[in-house]
Amino acid sequence: xxxxxxxxxxxxxxxxxxxxxxxxxxxxxxxxxxxxxxxxxxxxxxxxxxxxxxxxxxxxxxxxxxxxxxxxxxxxxxxxxxxxxxxxxxxxxxxxxxxxxxxxxxxxxxxxxxxxxxxxxxxxxxxxxxxxxxxxxxxxxxxxxxxxxxxxxxxxxxxxxxxxxxxxxxxxxxxxxxxxxxxxxxxxxxxxxxxxxxxxxxxxxxxxxxxxxxxxxxxxxxxxxxxxxxxxxxxxxxxxxxxxxxxxxxxxxxxxxxxxxxxxxxxxxxxxxxxxxxxxxxxxxxxxxxxxxxxxxxxxxxxxxxxxxxxxxxxxxxxxxxxxxxxxxxxxxxxxxxxxxxxxxxxxxxxxxxxxxxxxxxxxxxxxxxxxxxxxxxxxxxxxxxxxxxxxxxxxxxxxxxxxxxxxxxxxxxxxxxxxxxxxxxxxxxxxxxxxxxxxxxxxxxxxxxxxxxxxxxxxxxxxxxxxxxxxxxxxxxxxxxxxxxxxxxxxxxxxxxxxxxxxxxxxxxxxxxxxxxxxxxxxxxxxxxxxxxxxxxxxxxxxxxxxxxxxxxxxxxxxxxxxxxxxxxxxxxxxxxxxxxxxxxxxxxxxxxxxxxxxxxxxxxxxxxxxxxxxxxxxxxxxxxxxxxxxxxxxxxxxxxxxxxxxxxxxxxxxxxxxxxxxxxxxxxxxxxxxxxxxxxxxxxxxxxxxxxxxxxxxxxxxxxxxxxxxxxxxxxxxxxxxxxxxxxxxxxxxxxxxxxxxxxxxxxxxxxxxxxxxxxxxxxxxxxxxxxxxxxxxxxxxxxxxxxxxxxxxxxxxxxxxxxxxxxxxxx
Numbered sequence: 001x002x003x004x005x006x007x008x009x010x011x012x013x014x015x016x017x018x019x020x021x022x023x024x025x026x027x028x029x030x031x032x033x034x035x036x037x038x039x040x041x042x043x044x045x046x047x048x049x050x051x052x053x054x055x056x057x058x059x060x061x062x063x064x065x066x067x068x069x070x071x072x073x074x075x076x077x078x079x080x081x082x083x084x085x086x087x088x089x090x091x092x093x094x095x096x097x098x099x100x101x102x103x104x105x106x107x108x109x110x111x112x113x114x115x116x117x118x119x120x121x122x123x124x125x126x127x128x129x130x131x132x133x134x135x136x137x138x139x140x141x142x143x144x145x146x147x148x149x150x151x152x153x154x155x156x157x158x159x160x161x162x163x164x165x166x167x168x169x170x171x172x173x174x175x176x177x178x179x180x181x182x183x184x185x186x187x188x189x190x191x192x193x194x195x196x197x198x199x200x201x202x203x204x205x206x207x208x209x210x211x212x213x214x215x216x217x218x219x220x221x222x223x224x225x226x227x228x229x230x231x232x233x234x235x236x237x238x239x240x241x242x243x244x245x246x247x248x249x250x251x252x253x254x255x256x257x258x259x260x261x262x263x264x265x266x267x268x269x270x271x272x273x274x275x276x277x278x279x280x281x282x283x284x285x286x287x288x289x290x291x292x293x294x295x296x297x298x299x300x301x302x303x304x305x306x307x308x309x310x311x312x313x314x315x316x317x318x319x320x321x322x323x324x325x326x327x328x329x330x331x332x333x334x335x336x337x338x339x340x341x342x343x344x345x346x347x348x349x350x351x352x353x354x355x356x357x358x359x360x361x362x363x364x365x366x367x368x369x370x371x372x373x374x375x376x377x378x379x380x381x382x383x384x385x386x387x388x389x390x391x392x393x394x395x396x397x398x399x400x401x402x403x404x405x406x407x408x409x410x411x412x413x414x415x416x417x418x419x420x421x422x423x424x425x426x427x428x429x430x431x432x433x434x435x436x437x438x439x440x441x442x443x444x445x446x447x448x449x450x451x452x453x454x455x456x457x458x459x460x461x462x463x464x465x466x467x468x469x470x471x472x473x474x475x476x477x478x479x480x481x482x483x484x485x486x487x488x489x490x491x492x493x494x495x496x497x498x499x500x501x502x503x504x505x506x507x508x509x510x511x512x513x514x515x516x517x518x519x520x521x522x523x524x525x526x527x528x529x530x531x532x533x534x535x536x537x538x539x540x541x542x543x544x545x546x547x548x549x550x551x552x553x554x555x556x557x558x559x560x561x562x563x564x565x566x567x568x569x570x571x572x573x574x575x576x577x578x579x580x581x582x583x584x585x586x587x588x589x590x591x592x593x594x595x596x597x598x599x600x601x602x603x604x605x606x607x608x609x610x611x612x613x614x615x616x617x618x619x620x621x622x623x624x625x626x627x628x629x630x631x632x633x634x635x636x637x638x639x640x641x642x643x644x645x646x647x648x649x650x651x652x653x654x655x656x657x658x659x660x661x662x663x664x665x666x667x668x669x670x671x672x673x674x675x676x677x678x679x680x681x682x683x684x685x686x687x688x689x690x691x692x693x694x695x696x697x698x699x700x701x702x703x704x705x706x707x708x709x710x711x712x713x714x715x716x717x718x719x720x721x722x723x724x725x726x727x728x729x730x731x732x733x734x735x736x737x738x739x740x741x742x743x744x745x746x747x748x749x750x751x752x753x754x755x756x757x758x759x760x761x762x763x764x765x766x767x768x769x770x771x772x773x774x775x776x777x778x779x780x781x782x783x784x785x786x787x788x789x790x791x792x793x794x795x796x797x798x799x800x801x802x803x804x805x806x807x808x809x810x811x812x813x814x
Contacts, residue, residue: 047071058102131161142208153557153569180676198656198682199248210438210461223338224299227318237599239573258293271807307365312342347796355734371409392445415794434467499539520561534580546580585647597624613665627652656682670708720763729754732793
């Protein structure tokens with residue numbers, strides 16, 4: 001395992017990071033309770049006194065320090081240290097915890113950064129929610145039934161509500177573009193694939209429930225993210241809860257829940273290329289003294305893109321009803337309705353037949369005005385939580401997601417001839433109907449044994465996915481580069497049709513046991529036993545069927561608390577990925593056996609300044625065997641009537657290894673910061689290509705920070721960030737020039753289509769108008785960097801990155 005260069009890089013970065021960070025005192029949590037406060041702006045002494053009495057807090061106030069000073073007030077539920085910081089913002093004072101557990105006031109040092117601004121959320125959100133914290137980090141996860149981030153022996157990044165709002169991350173594509181360690185590749189205007197550690201991410205959970213599968217039967221998550229509190233991304237294999245899937249990781253979307261008191265917010269934004277969005281969010285108790293609560297979220301986006309012709313409209317409505325059936329039982333019911341339509345662009349730009357770049361303006365698109373797409377999503381869910389006592393609870397959840405996709409579009413096919421400047425285009429009509437139903441039930445609790453407290457979880461998960469597919473296409477037509485007709489190429493006289501159906505069903509039972517071996521050491525053991533069935537059929541009902549029972553995927557992790565701030569850990573997870581749609585030759589062929597392997601990880605996690613910021617370093621290695629490799633004895637990419645592809649051999653031996661570094665949270669009062677660096681080296685040892693995932697950069701850095709200005713300028717917050725990555729490429733073939741014919745019709749030669757390393761900068765300026773309203777301006781790609789966000793072969797999937805853009809937003813909370 002050749003990780004010495006990686007270790008050296010990691011050690012150097014950690015040392016440099018530690019040298020740059022200021023010393024921060026760590027304080028124990030106060031014994032005073034967190035309360036839902038609503039303190040209006042006014043004299044500082046009165047505001048502090050009101051809060052201290054309500055929270056049961058011992059607070060020493062020197063009248064000389066607070067005389068004549070004004071507090072911006074506080075709305076929300078926070079621990080006392082953060083609540084006091086909010087009340088004191090802009091006053092030049094800070095609250096310091098005393099030895100007796102109380103607080104005293106003192107002046108900020110001359111170079112001190114202003115305190116946290118007034119909280120924007122107007123009601124107490126559920127205990128693990130991030131929307132009322134203004135924080136970049138949290139220790140509470142929805143993964144694994146509410147695991148602790150610091151205790152989980154795997155790497156997880158959390159995109160909190162504050163991050164989503166500050167960077168206008170309102171789609172899954174936008175969120176993954178900013179998530180540490182994740183790479184995005186674009187397929188169409190509205191759909192992308194995501195990679196981590198050189199592997200694709202295909203597992204998607206909601207509220208930590210049973211996994212859905214991204215991409216299967218063309219399943220996608222295109223609804224507006226106004227309905228989610230945060231997004232959690234686990235990197236590496238999810239052996240216990242992920243089921244069959246790639247080893248890249250799991251995305252977990254955490255829904256917003258009703259608040260305990262009334263809350264409402266509205267926001268509107270307008271940006272470059274006629275990009276408009278409005279959203280509203282209202283919730284609170286509705287009956288029986290707050291025992292029944294509700295929340296309703298609505299969002300609408302109407303936008304064009306930086307390339308011609310393409311436009312999109314998306315409306316999302318989310319609702320949830322939560323009821324206390326008893327003092328220890330909560331039932332939640334809800335759903336999402338999303339309607340998207342517009343003019344799409346499929347497959348992106350081609351290249352010249354010799355592999356060279358077309359050099360077109362970034363505003364160029366090869367689509368037509370008559371192209372149309374309609375994507376409808378209807379989702380319903382329920383969740384039942386019952387607490388038997390302080391130690392034991394049971395949780396039931398189920399989600400049903402049904403989508404319909406109806407596309408009519410023109411699509412360029414193949415490369416452009418450098419001599420004639422001509423290419424080919426045809427029209428398509430495509431219909432998908434993916435449907436997924438998932439359910440999870442688990443029991444979790446804690447028990448005492450040998451004088452120590454241990455934790456256990458046992459459960460069962462079920463997933464049923466099915467989908468129908470129909471496709472019609474027209475005859476190829478010729479177009480000339482630079483004279484593409486956005487109103488042409490419609491020719492329904494020549495049809496080639498194909499129909500197919502997919503089905504995937506998997507179920508499993510799982511369990512995990514966390515044993516506290518000593519005060520600082522804990523051992524986690526777990527396993528999942530699964531059953532998997534896959535079908536891919538043509539219109540006649542024939543095709544591919546694959547089934548496997550008794551799939552065993554174990555997990556083991558060991559953690560050791562080196563100090564109150566630092567925890568070392570190591571873990572091993574088995575991986576399982578079906579490749580039932582990859583067939584061994586000759587046709588009709590049989591499905592290949594699944595890909596299996598292991599995910600190794602060791603690392604350090606740190607929690608600093610009472611949890612205000614966190615750090616993590618992880619070294620990982622993924623080993624997989626049985627990966628499908630094209631069989632040279634048969635034509636490549638042959639497709640049978642059911643959509644299965646042939647012909648392959650299970651010879652791939654894939655290794656992916658590297659390091660993840662992350663620092664996130666409030667480094668100083670009013671200074672929020674997140675930085676994530678990933679190094680990855682991956683290889684398919686049995687294939688011709690040296691790298692397994694060439695779209696995964698070796699080096700990837702994502703950074704974002706916001707700072708509240710001090711004193712008289714405390715209504716302002718400014719910040720920005722940068723995404724930096726090294727080169728990526730896609731291997732393929734290019735045509736050679738034939739002097740005898742004067743055409744590019746010579747033999748094909750291997751060719752790499754590449755994009756060099758680049759950096760894209762962004763910035764944000766935010767102004768608090770008053771306690772209810774905030775205005776902000778975001779600028780993305782400040783220096784207007786020209787680059788390909790996604791590279792593809794000669795014929796398609798070359799997508800420019802977005803040029804410099806502006807977004808002005810206004811947000812009100814009540």
